[in-house]
Amino acid sequence: MTGLLLKDIRKSYGAVDVIHGIDLDIKEGEFVVFVGPSGCGKSTLLRMIAGLEEITGGDMFIDGERVNDVPPSKRGIAMVFQSYALYPHMTVYDNMAFGMRIARESKEEIDRRVRGAADMLQLTPYLDRLPKALSGGQRQRVAIGRAICRNPKVFLFDEPLSNLDAALRVATRIEIAKLSERMSDTTMIYVTHDQVEAMTLADRIVVLSAGHIEQVGAPLELYERPANLFVARFIGSPAMNVIPATITATGQQTAVSLAGGKSVTLDVPTNASENGKTASFGVRPEDLRVTEADDFLFEGTVSIVEALGEVTLLYIEGLVENEPIIAKMPGIARVGRGDKVRFTADKAKLHLFDTNGQSYRA
Ligand SMILES: Nc1ncnc2c1ncn2[C@@H]1O[C@H](COP(=O)(O)OP(=O)(O)OP(=O)(O)O)[C@@H](O)[C@H]1O
Known part of the structure; x- marks a missing residue:
């Protein structure tokens, strides 16, 4: 040994x-x-x-x-x-x-x-x-x-x-x-x-x-x-998107209000004592998908498109000031600069961290 x-x-x-x-x-x-x-x-x-x-x-x-x-x-x-x-x-x-x-x-x-x-x-x-x-x-x-x-x-x-x-x-x-x-x-x-x-x-x-x-x-x-x-x-590149949030409902699932006002429910359990606390909501660029549906995660304007061939990186403004959200789309995305786009992601791919940055999942 x-x-x-x-x-x-x-x-x-x-x-x-x-x-x-x-x-x-x-x-x-x-x-x-x-x-x-x-x-x-x-x-x-x-x-x-x-x-x-x-x-x-x-x-x-x-x-x-x-x-x-x-x-x-x-x-x-x-x-x-x-x-x-x-x-x-x-x-x-x-x-x-x-x-x-x-x-x-x-x-x-x-x-x-x-x-x-x-x-x-x-x-x-x-x-x-x-x-x-x-x-x-x-x-x-x-x-x-x-x-x-x-x-x-x-x-x-x-x-x-x-x-x-x-x-x-x-x-x-x-x-x-x-x-x-x-x-x-x-x-x-x-x-x-x-x-x-x-x-x-x-x-x-x-x-x-x-x-x-x-x-x-x-x-x-x-x-x-x-x-x-x-x-x-x-871990992960580009890095996980992190958006300030406030917890609005606790339990087996947790509801948060994201900066910008959108409400999201996550499959992450939290105690009642967390209600009203500030938190950080996280989603990886590669877990975001473009959607037309009404139950989208967030909406924003594309400010930069980086077409790398195998993937396209979209920089989206409008949620957190001076901090674009990055979305990594497979292949060549049919999205242009200035487009207003809605994004969604699987619930299992959403992350939530407490005020001290510790994951609620851990
Ligand atoms: N001889 C030394 N005297 C004083 N401080 C030192 C000495 N050697 C290293 N340090 C400090 O110890 C810390 C750790 O250094 P170390 O080289 O282990 O970091 P590292 O993670 O390997 O960084 P890098 O990725 O840049 O190589 C640093 O803050 C460095 O300034």
Whole structure:
């Protein structure tokens, strides 16, 4: 069992607290992705797991062993960095073999592992090349190969794809997904601020903000049932539309009056004590549909049409001042600038958050 257990993990730089007490249980073989806005502490947390940053408070266990004071090389982890960190004067083969040579593995074992990793990552034709003769994507695959050769119990990735262009990013992401399938017993922890990477690679996503956890869950769980407004807005692109509302009736269903005056009933239960309170109503751009019917959700004027081919984004004015509602229509929408349009959405796709931003569904 090579799980990880983080208990009330804290980090301060002098008087500045940057990680405020993280509790997290990561199972063996799990692929966990840390996401969050810049500066929220993703890298710091990963570096503490790696042993590259001292832990200020709390306990960290790898494989049941408390590792707070165990040096990086003894933790059974391998880390892949954004910058590849390859030795420029060594061939691909030597870069991958380096760690094992230091560990005094036999020549046969080194060769077996290097060739195995190269095969897995389609690097065999490049084994004799120097890093400078490789593309960015190939270099990152060498860095991943070097990590595989170390036979780690836990694999850490710190934004490994952010130096790659869009096409290479996709290809390397798929490579990493395949790798995690092949190495299904190896625990992987991955830091990114790319939503697509998080959604496609993770078994579970940990959403961080300002040094604490906002929510942990499977990708679609976070998408469909965000626990709070922060997660609701962070997961999904374009972000969820949020409209100020007032609760006008409570019970198994809840009625709200949206800014602009429209009344909407949601399949969300609320207590009687919530009646009259201000709330935030949420609906994702992709859950909105154009309707001609009278029981529409809201109505507004289209101010911008962005036709992207596969989807059309409509910016609708008229509900919240200076904050257009965005609707994402499939394909090419037959809607023009200046059109007055009514929108509706399935009841199950509507979200409601309390004054503190917590979901009423949670
Ligand atoms: N050596 C340091 N001294 C003081 N503060 C630091 C130090 N290193 C990081 N921080 C602060 O800790 C916080 C977390 O930084 P961290 O790099 O972990 O964020 P991040 O979520 O990985 O951000 P990004 O996505 O921009 O890389 C930031 O506010 C940062 O300014």
